[in-house]
Amino acid sequence: MMGTGNIERFFIEIGDFSYFTKRFFKEVFTRPFEFKELLKQCYNIGNKSLLLVSVTAFIIGLVITLQTRPTLQEFGAEAWMPSMVSISIIREIGPVIIALTFAGRIASGIGAELGSMRVTEQIDAMEVSGTNPFKYLVVTRVVATTLMLPILVIIGDAIALYGSFIVENLKGDVSLTLYFTKAINALSYTDIIPATIKTFFFGFAIGMVGCYKGFNCEKGTVGVGLAANSAVVFASMLLFILDFIAVFITDIFFEI
Amino acid sequence: MISQTPYSQLKRDIASKKHPILKIENLKKAFGDNVVLDGFNLELFEGENLVIMGKSGSGKSVMIKCLIGLTEPDSGYVEIMGKDLLSLNQTELNELRTEVGFLFQGSALYDSMTVRENLEFPLRRHKQKFGVVNDTTPLVEEALNNVGLLSAINLMPAELSGGMKRRIALARTLILKPKIILYDEPTSGLDPITSKEIIELMRNIQRQYNTSSLIITHDVDCARVVAERIILLIDGINYAEGSFNELSNSKDEKIRAFFKN
Numbered sequence: 001m002m003g004t005g006n007i008e009r010f011f012i013e014i015g016d017f018s019y020f021t022k023r024f025f026k027e028v029f030t031r032p033f034e035f036k037e038l039l040k041q042c043y044n045i046g047n048k049s050l051l052l053v054s055v056t057a058f059i060i061g062l063v064i065t066l067q068t069r070p071t072l073q074e075f076g077a078e079a080w081m082p083s084m085v086s087i088s089i090i091r092e093i094g095p096v097i098i099a100l101t102f103a104g105r106i107a108s109g110i111g112a113e114l115g116s117m118r119v120t121e122q123i124d125a126m127e128v129s130g131t132n133p134f135k136y137l138v139v140t141r142v143v144a145t146t147l148m149l150p151i152l153v154i155i156g157d158a159i160a161l162y163g164s165f166i167v168e169n170l171k172g173d174v175s176l177t178l179y180f181t182k183a184i185n186a187l188s189y190t191d192i193i194p195a196t197i198k199t200f201f202f203g204f205a206i207g208m209v210g211c212y213k214g215f216n217c218e219k220g221t222v223g224v225g226l227a228a229n230s231a232v233v234f235a236s237m238l239l240f241i242l243d244f245i246a247v248f249i250t251d252i253f254f255e256i
Numbered sequence: 257m258i259s260q261t262p263y264s265q266l267k268r269d270i271a272s273k274k275h276p277i278l279k280i281e282n283l284k285k286a287f288g289d290n291v292v293l294d295g296f297n298l299e300l301f302e303g304e305n306l307v308i309m310g311k312s313g314s315g316k317s318v319m320i321k322c323l324i325g326l327t328e329p330d331s332g333y334v335e336i337m338g339k340d341l342l343s344l345n346q347t348e349l350n351e352l353r354t355e356v357g358f359l360f361q362g363s364a365l366y367d368s369m370t371v372r373e374n375l376e377f378p379l380r381r382h383k384q385k386f387g388v389v390n391d392t393t394p395l396v397e398e399a400l401n402n403v404g405l406l407s408a409i410n411l412m413p414a415e416l417s418g419g420m421k422r423r424i425a426l427a428r429t430l431i432l433k434p435k436i437i438l439y440d441e442p443t444s445g446l447d448p449i450t451s452k453e454i455i456e457l458m459r460n461i462q463r464q465y466n467t468s469s470l471i472i473t474h475d476v477d478c479a480r481v482v483a484e485r486i487i488l489l490i491d492g493i494n495y496a497e498g499s500f501n502e503l504s505n506s507k508d509e510k511i512r513a514f515f516k517n
């Protein structure tokens with residue numbers, strides 16, 4: 001049942017999350033900077049998700065091509081295949097699918113990690129020993145996800161296109177150079193730039209939600225599971241909202 | 257070992273020779289409707305071991321966290337080494353924290369770091385106390401030697417037993433050479449033999465560095481061995497205080513309940 005209690009809690013959560021985000025912007029620009037920890041987090045986060053993102057992207061490339069090919073063939077338009085696939089992957093499917101995969105892996109990971117640090121008082125221990133845990137744990141992770149997701153999306157896009165090329169090559173006998181020339185020629189800056197910009201926001205949102213859920217984890221081991229789980233749900237929801245906003249803005253600026 | 261002088265005289269003796277290094281006055285804290293502390297007072301004198309006893313959930317951890325700025329009390333006054341804790345800014349608070357060690361109830365070791373990194377962590381931000389330390393190894397080794405676990409220096413916390421974790425946590429607390437150590441249930445969750453070892457360590461540390469210790473426990477053996485004075489935290493106030501003998505022979509049922517085994 002969706003009582004007023006639930007609605008109220010929802011808005012309280014939004015308020016808390018905004019406050020948490022505000023704190024991030026306050027702390028990210030002030031000394032001391034935790035560069036070493038930031039590098040470590042970038043490496044961890046990239047390393048943890050690279051394989052998953054690659055496999056997902058490859059399969060997406062295969063599937064889109066396999067499913068679209070018959071339709072294009074009916075109209076004798078197979079030659080359009082590379083352009084069509086590259087536009088849809090670069091503009092929308094790549095960023096969204098890869099961000100969702102990333103959210104599933106990283107938001108839950110961060111939620112569980114910080115959650116268990118909260119529950120076992122490791123965060124309090126940091127505070128007592130003079131290190132600001134918000135800077136050390138939250139700022140580094142959020143900056144790391146913001147920087148790493150765009151890189152992963154670029155890698156994932158390339159792999160998805162390669163997957164699509166393999167299908168085309170087997171069915172239609174097109175060469176790698178021809179395929180990628182066609183695929184890249186189909187793209188304009190209005191496809192690439194907005195799509196890349198939005199991945200920074202996606203990465204930021206995923207890191208932010210994971211950290212928010214973990215950092216404010218309820219005591220008890222149930223709390224840790226809940227933090228990990230709700231981090232993924234909340235992050236995925238936020239991704240779709242951000243994507244909608246991004247598409248809306250792109251539409252206003254580039255299509256008129 | 258336990259003096260036969262009456263408690264009131266004992267306290268007067270201590271108070272006349274030493275000044276309180278830590279003072280709590282009328283501390284109050286509630287979580288919603290749940291009133292946890294309702295006007296708690298205590299004084300910790302230099303070099304003494306003061307034990308706080310109280311039932312589970314009586315607010316011992318909340319009280320001790322108010323002393324280190326982890327929990328903000330609703331009202332009351334906390335003074336540590338002559339400074340009004342609640343009026344300090346973040347920098348001053350961090351500076352004071354180098355003088356006050358805190359042993360967490362569950363050890364709270366960073367489980368993504370090795371023992372060495374765990375011990376080095378407090379040194380990152382508190383280098384001013386030792387001057388600039390380029391090589392922290394001697395400090396880490398000294399602290400580990402104090403707890404007899406130098407051999408564990410490269411292990412991860414997951415590879416340690418509960419008793420070893422507690423000792424490493426103690427070493428991490430000691431590495432900044434604090435003047436006051438706050439122990440939150442140092443023996444909870446440990447078997448009697450390991451508990452004894454930890455208690456022995458605590459006494460050695462106190463003798464070696466002349467620290468003042470505030471020890472929270474509901475382990476009667478621990479209280480018997482380490483306590484010079486005991487304060488009972490019941491219903492959010494300092495319900496009773498006295499020496500171990502006096503309290504364990506008290507006529508009040510609520511007090512006696514703590515000492516029955």
Ligand SMILES: Nc1ncnc2c1ncn2[C@@H]1O[C@H](COP(=O)(O)OP(=O)(O)OP(=O)(O)O)[C@@H](O)[C@H]1O
Nearest residue numbers: 287290292310311312313314315316317318319361
């Ligand atoms: N952050 C918090 N939010 C809400 N309630 C809290 C919080 N921390 C503690 N409490 C409540 O305060 C009361 C005292 O808790 P505390 O942890 O101080 O007990 P304790 O005396 O240390 O018990 P134990 O011996 O089990 O450690 C409990 O009722 C607990 O539910």
Ligand SMILES: [Mg+2]
Nearest residue numbers: 316317361440
């Ligand atoms: Mg406690």
